[in-house]
Amino acid sequence: MEKTAFRETTSFKVIVLVVLAAAVVFAFILGNVVGTMDISVSDIVNTISGDHTGTNNKVIWNIRLPRMILAALVGINLALSGSILQGVMKNPLADPSIIGISSGAGLFGILILVVFPQWQNLVPIVAFAGAMLAAVIIYLLAWKGGIDPTRIVLSGVAVSELFGAGISAILVFYSDRVHGALTFMNGSLSSRSWGEVRTILPYTIAGLLLALIFADKLNILVLGDDTARGLGLNVELTRLGFTALAALLAASAVSVVGLLGFVGLIVPHSIRLILGNNYKIMFPATALLGAALVMLSDTFARTVLSPTEIPVGIVMAVLGVPFFLYLLRK
Amino acid sequence: MEKTILSVRNLCAGYKNYRILDGINLDIERGKIYSIIGPNGCGKTTLIRAMSRNLRPESGEVLLDGKDIFRTNTKLVAQKMAVLCQNDTSMSDITVKTLVEYGRYAHKKWWAGSDGDDKSIVEWAIERTGMTKLQNRKINALSGGERQRARIAMAIAQKPEIMLLDEPTTYLDIAHQLEIMELVAALSREERITVVMVLHDMNHAARYSDKLVLVNNSKIHTIGTPNELIENGELENVFCVEAEILSDTEDNSPVFYAKRKKQ
Numbered sequence: 308m309e310k311t312a313f314r315e316t317t318s319f320k321v322i323v324l325v326v327l328a329a330a331v332v333f334a335f336i337l338g339n340v341v342g343t344m345d346i347s348v349s350d351i352v353n354t355i356s357g358d359h360t361g362t363n364n365k366v367i368w369n370i371r372l373p374r375m376i377l378a379a380l381v382g383i384n385l386a387l388s389g390s391i392l393q394g395v396m397k398n399p400l401a402d403p404s405i406i407g408i409s410s411g412a413g414l415f416g417i418l419i420l421v422v423f424p425q426w427q428n429l430v431p432i433v434a435f436a437g438a439m440l441a442a443v444i445i446y447l448l449a450w451k452g453g454i455d456p457t458r459i460v461l462s463g464v465a466v467s468e469l470f471g472a473g474i475s476a477i478l479v480f481y482s483d484r485v486h487g488a489l490t491f492m493n494g495s496l497s498s499r500s501w502g503e504v505r506t507i508l509p510y511t512i513a514g515l516l517l518a519l520i521f522a523d524k525l526n527i528l529v530l531g532d533d534t535a536r537g538l539g540l541n542v543e544l545t546r547l548g549f550t551a552l553a554a555l556l557a558a559s560a561v562s563v564v565g566l567l568g569f570v571g572l573i574v575p576h577s578i579r580l581i582l583g584n585n586y587k588i589m590f591p592a593t594a595l596l597g598a599a600l601v602m603l604s605d606t607f608a609r610t611v612l613s614p615t616e617i618p619v620g621i622v623m624a625v626l627g628v629p630f631f632l633y634l635l636r637k
Numbered sequence: 638m639e640k641t642i643l644s645v646r647n648l649c650a651g652y653k654n655y656r657i658l659d660g661i662n663l664d665i666e667r668g669k670i671y672s673i674i675g676p677n678g679c680g681k682t683t684l685i686r687a688m689s690r691n692l693r694p695e696s697g698e699v700l701l702d703g704k705d706i707f708r709t710n711t712k713l714v715a716q717k718m719a720v721l722c723q724n725d726t727s728m729s730d731i732t733v734k735t736l737v738e739y740g741r742y743a744h745k746k747w748w749a750g751s752d753g754d755d756k757s758i759v760e761w762a763i764e765r766t767g768m769t770k771l772q773n774r775k776i777n778a779l780s781g782g783e784r785q786r787a788r789i790a791m792a793i794a795q796k797p798e799i800m801l802l803d804e805p806t807t808y809l810d811i812a813h814q815l816e817i818m819e820l821v822a823a824l825s826r827e828e829r830i831t832v833v834m835v836l837h838d839m840n841h842a843a844r845y846s847d848k849l850v851l852v853n854n855s856k857i858h859t860i861g862t863p864n865e866l867i868e869n870g871e872l873e874n875v876f877c878v879e880a881e882i883l884s885d886t887e888d889n890s891p892v893f894y895a896k897r898k899k900q
Binding site: 315523526527529530531532533534536537538539540541583584585 | 686689690691711712713714715716718719720721722729730731732735736739740742743773791792795
């Protein structure tokens, strides 16, 4: 038997997962420690174990801890969503924006922020509804006796363009009120707290579990529709189920932090380049890297020009794109 | 056990507004090897795609052991029927072994991993197709012939009663074509797997099949043994060629040598 290359061995994969997990822990601690107030690791431990009395504990409990948890959850959701969509659409460039999630959430979110600012606290729900509405419209357009990935991508692009035009129109007509809309469009974790964590957490847990349980179905789907059917996979149901899951994951993330791009594209690709395309390993690895990446980017966004905060989406692009290009050239 | 394993009844099928198959009736007998042959565009691939439930027919039905394959749970169909399709577009980087393990998908419950049976069947399938040395190689690093053997290993890991193959030797050189044909014939003989395949090479079809199904103009033109079809001149008519019928010096089986296109 041929000797297996080290990169193909289980031990290499375990090592990568352990490194990624360590990165998550590091990013989490870093995000809680750094900032305008110096906080020690023991403060974090105290706070998590229930001591909320001191100023430091209050800062951790009310601001940094929920923000880091939210960053991790958003990272997991977007990264999983992207890796699912790339498989389902058989398109390595697929990410949540391609099935209209971002444009749908964007249009509805901005409509509230700019036109009806008095209902601002409805943004998560309305953005979520917009994302799902866009996904449904794209599916209806792409449905023709079955779902064809190419038609989904094409109608996704068309609907995204239309919704994008809607966003531009709102920004032009209400140019005096665009400030709130801008942070939403670039994705920001600023002043998010436990409420947002509660909104997104159920989706992250359900999404992670379902993805891990059904990973092999997606592995088989990637072999091609005819081959997958021959092996006994219900191709239509699998594709529909995974697309819905990806839509829910991305929509829940967008509804709490706005349009955060790149995560769904960069994270799955980096993992593919390092670990290959087996979804059983890819899903846990993308979840870990997604969490670490968004936490680190947000910490950077919050501290680099302190006290001014940069929207995390911009940091994401500045950090993520060169890294992605590096992996691609390697 | 019924003699007929797969049967096609009044099948009409096509794509969009083109009707490609018009009223096909075909009974596949258990344990035999069938080759579907015919000129380009006659509907061979459409027929095998409908028989493998990859193309829903406009009317008519395909019965596997008497049950309509389009109305049966697709997993139950896959426990009896394996399919090797032609357009394998996947650029998958999984290993041969993983691919063969997917062959067990239809026999597993979604919550369960591989049990001992699955493991020994996967091992058997890999060994049976001569892929043992290559089992840790990635699919996209295999040659054409090796890849086809890996896919056959995946198909027999399903432990099928019947196997459908769409042009299994396309893009292979002559040695690898023969290698695949001999493997398929041996599997049919030794594992009692019924085989239905679409083939381009008339002489491969004649040499390795019990029956030839000649398709022309959306209909089944003739079904018969290779000798019958070659000797009665139907092949020449359908393919519009002038041919000489030679005979193999080893076993006197007929060899169809097409000399020129019919004017």
